Amino acid sequence: MAERLILHIDMDCFFAAVEQRDNPELRGKPVIVGGLSSRGVVSTASYEARKYGVHSAMPMALAKRKCPQGIFLTGNYPQYKAVSAQIFEIMSRFSPLVEPLSIDEGFLDITGMERFIKGNPRNYGMKLKQAVLKETGLIASVGIAPNKFLAKLASDLEKPDGLVIIRQEDIQRILWPLPIARIWGVGKKTEERLAAFGYRYIGDIARAGKDVLQKQVGERLARHLVELANGKDDRPVEPVRDAQSIGKETTFEENLQSRQEVEQHLLYLSAQVGWRLRRSGKNAHTVQIKIRLGDFSTYTRQKTLSDAICYDEDIFKEAKALFRAFSLPYGSGIRLLGVSCSGFDAPSEISLFEMENKQKKERLYTAIDKIKARFGEDKIAHLGESRVLKKINASLDGSEARH
Ligand code: TTP
Ligand code: MG
Numbered sequence: 001m002a003e004r005l006i007l008h009i010d011m012d013c014f015f016a017a018v019e020q021r022d023n024p025e026l027r028g029k030p031v032i033v034g035g036l037s038s039r040g041v042v043s044t045a046s047y048e049a050r051k052y053g054v055h056s057a058m059p060m061a062l063a064k065r066k067c068p069q070g071i072f073l074t075g076n077y078p079q080y081k082a083v084s085a086q087i088f089e090i091m092s093r094f095s096p097l098v099e100p101l102s103i104d105e106g107f108l109d110i111t112g113m114e115r116f117i118k119g120n121p122r123n124y125g126m127k128l129k130q131a132v133l134k135e136t137g138l139i140a141s142v143g144i145a146p147n148k149f150l151a152k153l154a155s156d157l158e159k160p161d162g163l164v165i166i167r168q169e170d171i172q173r174i175l176w177p178l179p180i181a182r183i184w185g186v187g188k189k190t191e192e193r194l195a196a197f198g199y200r201y202i203g204d205i206a207r208a209g210k211d212v213l214q215k216q217v218g219e220r221l222a223r224h225l226v227e228l229a230n231g232k233d234d235r236p237v238e239p240v241r242d243a244q245s246i247g248k249e250t251t252f253e254e255n256l257q258s259r260q261e262v263e264q265h266l267l268y269l270s271a272q273v274g275w276r277l278r279r280s281g282k283n284a285h286t287v288q289i290k291i292r293l294g295d296f297s298t299y300t301r302q303k304t305l306s307d308a309i310c311y312d313e314d315i316f317k318e319a320k321a322l323f324r325a326f327s328l329p330y331g332s333g334i335r336l337l338g339v340s341c342s343g344f345d346a347p348s349e350i351s352l353f354e355m356e357n358k359q360k361k362e363r364l365y366t367a368i369d370k371i372k373a374r375f376g377e378d379k380i381a382h383l384g385e386s387r388v389l390k391k392i393n394a395s396l397d398g399s400e401a402r403h
Contacts, residue, residue: 002111003111003146003168004109004111004146004147005109005110005111005112005113005121005144005145005146006107006108006109006110006111006144006145006146006147006148006150006151006237007094007095007107007108007109007110007121007124007125007128007142007143007144007151008101008105008106008107008108008142008143008144008145008148008151008152008154008155009087009091009105009106009108009128009129009132009140009141009142009155010104010105010140010141010152010155010156010159011087011104011105011132011138011139011140011141012047012138012139012140012141012159012160012161013044013045013046013047013050013160014044014080014103014104014138015033015043015044015075015080016031016032016033016044016045016046016049017046017138017139018076018079018080018083018138019031019033019046019073019075019076020046021136021137021138022079026046026071028048029046029048029071030045030046030048030049030051030052030054030067030069030070030071031045031046031048031049031070031071031073032044032045032046032049032054032060032063032067032070032071032072032073033045033073033074033075034060034063034072034074034075035060035074035311035312035313036060036072036074037060037313038060038061039059039267040059040060041057041058041059041060041271042054042055042056042057042058042059042060042063043056043075043278044056045063045067045070047160049063049067049070052066052067052070053066053067054066054067054070060072077278077310077311080103081103081281083136083138084103084104084281086135086136087104087132087136087138087140088100088106090128090131090132090135090136091106091108091128093131094108094110094124094127094128094131095108095109095110095113097109097237097239098237098239099237099238099239099240100240100280100281102279102280102281103278103279103280103281105155107148107151107152107237108128108237109236109237110124110144121144121165122144122163122165124144125142125144125163125165126163128140128142129142129161129163139160139161141155141156141158141159141160141161141162141163142154142155142162142163142164143155143156143157143162143163143164143165143166144164144165144166145165145166145167146166146167146168146231147231147232147233147234147235148233148235148237149183149184149228149231149233149235150166150171150175150231150233151166152184153166153175153178153182154166157174166231168231171230171231172203175202175203175229175231176201176202176203176206176229177201177202177203178201178202179200179201179202180194180199180200180201180202180204180205180225182202183202183205183225183228183229184228184233185224185228186225190221193217194217194225197216197217202228202229203229205225205226205229206226206229206230208226209226210222210223210226213225213226244342245288245340245341245342246273246276246277246280246282246284246340246341246342247273247288247338247339247340247341248269248272248273248276248338248339248340249269249290249336249337249338249339249340250265250269250336250337250338251292251335251336252334252335252336252337255294255332255333255334255335256333256334256337257333257334262323262334262337263320263323265337266289266316266319266320266323266337266339267312267316267320269319269337269338269339270312270313270315270316270319270339271312271316272339273315273339273340273341274310274311274312274314274315275312277310277341278310278311282310282341282344282345283308283309283310283344283345284308284309284310284341284342284343284344284345285304285305285306285307285308285309285342285343285344285345286302286303286304286305286341286342286343287302287303287305287309287315287318287319287322287339287340287341288300288301288302288303288322288338288339288340288341288342289301289302289319289322289323289337289338289339290336290337290338290339290340291323291326291328291334291336291337291338292334292335292336292337293328293332293333293334293335294332294333294334294335295332296335298336299326301322301323301325301326302322303318303321303322304343305318308343308344308345309341315339315341319339
């Protein structure tokens with residue numbers, strides 16, 4: 001494959017950074033965004049909070065113990081989505097080939113953009129970072145490399161405010177000293193399996209080579225690991241990968257026997273699905289549960305909602321109601337449970353527009369409520385739709401009200 005140039009961009013502590021941008025009093029403070037209920041988890045934490053060991057996916061109760069002085073917020077997801085759309089619009093000006101990876105990160109194929117790069121990818125990365133900062137007030141980290149694996153790794157190496165270039169000749173120096181968990185696709189289980197053979201660093205894998213490794217972990221995994229450990233990755237940048245549904249299911253080693261166990265697991269699945277929805281910037285209208293009984297009979301139940309949802313609690317509420325409404329012939333217990341969401345809102349232009357309307361509406365009602373509080377409830381009716389509302393609407397549009 002001809003040499004490519006891939007850029008990966010990822011915003012620094014995205015949700016928390018948006019909060020700090022919009023609320024100056026939060027700047028320099030440990031800000032933690034996430035579910036605030038007793039079962040909530042941390043979505044993200046500002047770098048000030050990370051110093052206390054708070055990180056994404058940590059139970060909120062633990063985060064509160066680790067950082068009692070933290071400022072805890074539920075966050076404003078529509079706002080994050082709007083900022084995300086703005087960032088992707090900027091990315092699209094830097095390459096015709098953009099692959100969104102999550103709400104705050106994406107790949108850009110910048111191969112052949114030498115004309116604009118003037119032989120220097122670093123300048124290009126810097127220009128993108130500057131455009132994002134200037135237009136959104138937020139800081140991004142950027143990595144540039146010959147492929148996706150290395151580019152994503154590079155953007156993370158000097159976070160926050162990173163800009164790292166990895167070239168073919170840097171692979172041994174930069175890649176090999178890193179722990180194997182940094183290889184794309186290596187989770188906890190694979191890491192432990194490899195550790196049992198004495199592999200800890202990426203260089204260990206590269207040095208062992210495919211022949212040795214495949215006897216230990218099989219041909220497929222060995223090929224994957226050795227290629228990545230040598231900095232090779234041919235995956236293309238794919239502009240849109242639009243899933244029709246996002247779901248998660250579990251098959252249990254021992255069948256679930258009680259409603260309590262089922263509901264507990266539905267909560268877990270809802271949180272996983274919610275997280276995936278939010279990561280991909282989606283809102284869903286339909287929630288479905290799937291149940292397989294001990295005798296392998298399988299059932300699905302679904303509900304479509306007029307308001308699209310993406311939060312764990314909302315998904316769980318629907319999943320639980322679907323489960324409760326479904327009188328199960330328990331018998332041999334439940335072997336598999338699944339939760340999925342579909343019926344996504346139309347792509348960002350439309351939802352952005354809707355969101356602006358919604359925000360406008362929220363501001364409008366805040367303004368109305370203030371007037372009501374000041375002059376009494378009946379006054380707003382007296383003043384009538386005509387003047388007051390027009391005035392408020394006009395001021396929200398940024399133009400003067402005319403009479
Ligand atoms: P990340 O890019 O993984 O994290 P981040 O931007 O907060 O921090 P970093 O500087 O390390 O990149 O995720 C982007 C956003 O997605 C994050 O701000 C909040 C949300 N998120 C969750 O809601 N739950 C999670 O477990 C993670 C990892 C992220
Ligand atoms: Mg990020």
